[in-house]
Amino acid sequence: MARPKLRSFKFIVVLISLESIILVFANSQSSEEHAHEVHCSRERSRAAYEIIEEYLIPFVERENYQMSHKCKLHPGNDIFRDQEEHKIHVDVNEWRCGYCKKSFRAEKFLDQHFDNRHYNLLNISQGNCLAELCGALHCDHVLNSVVPKTKCNPAAAARNRHLCESLADSCFPVHQGPSAGRLHELFLRQFCDAHSCTGKFKPFSRGGKKHTNIFYLAMSILILMLLPIFYLIVFLYQREMRKGTQVLRRISKQSLKKKPY
Template structure:
């Protein structure tokens, strides 16, 4: 039984459309470093203050996890070792992160967060100072005034949408903090630096090593102190005996 030519042609066009859409999606190359840097900056230099205020970021804010096209994929990246990455969906291992990203594009593209108006967080890297995290030496490069103005405008729009001052004291404080933490540095004057308010307290290896060393030396200190006190006590007793013997031997 032959297939209706018009129906066959329609199915062919449909398959071609789906194929082209898939190729467009797969060719949407996302700079993996920028996406990772953006989330690192948000987690380290913004969220500690948001959590301290007990503030809930609205889904209208582009920094909300639900608005990131690749957030779920980023969460399913498992970094086991320097040269070993694992897919959290199917547990397949890869030698480098870029191969894992290619695997996501080829095998798990259907799991992208395409609901609503999800977009790539790397689009906000200009406002969030991703270059500072990726390579701080780039800050020494010649400043582009037009880019600084554009990034500052984007930064201020994020502050307005994520922390509307009409939402109360917490939102006003976070709005002010966001401007100081991220937006003020978008200038060619060189006076302001990104993240002046600091961020998440990172574990300092030197501090840990010093603490462990002190814990190991503390018992030794007490032992030496005990021996010193014991010797001093013994010397005192000897001196007393010598003094008593001297008094007894003294002629009357």
């Protein structure tokens, strides 16, 4: 009678062992699938990078100032930068991966491709996430074309202002010279002043990168093309007028030679 009990006990042990192996395998697979997950918003990081390039870098270049790599605003501190630079925008509905040359209909599908296939190329050594600076850089102002009218939160505004001022202090220390001092002041006016519930200041009040207006450029080219034609018409018109004047003069001389009746 002891053997059936022993067999059933061994069977239970085998089942438990198999279940444990299956669980370990499933957990290992799950950990491998989620090992490359990055808790950083690509969209907000892209917005922060574009804001830095548009409303800060032109002034930094004008001052010929070299930002330290320790500065969180430094373009090299974007974990998605290498992937973003390997985007090829072929056409309106065609984006291409610069690593494997695979094509996609929209940028969001290329982003998913990067997350799934090229996650190993992310710069995650220092854990730099530009999206964390969005509160200071007014990313929502850029991401939302129509800013919803919501009641200002003084506590949130104070936190964002504190983050903004700490970026100004760390990236442009005033003791490093006149250029750093001017950029420190500009950063406060450009980004930090708008973190207030008074509504007195707007983000990016100092302006940004100057873009050539396509409309005015096209109009200038058109005017340059039509200008020679205009002068040609004026020249021909004046020549015809001179010919008409000469004919009238000849007629008047002949009429004077006629004898009176």
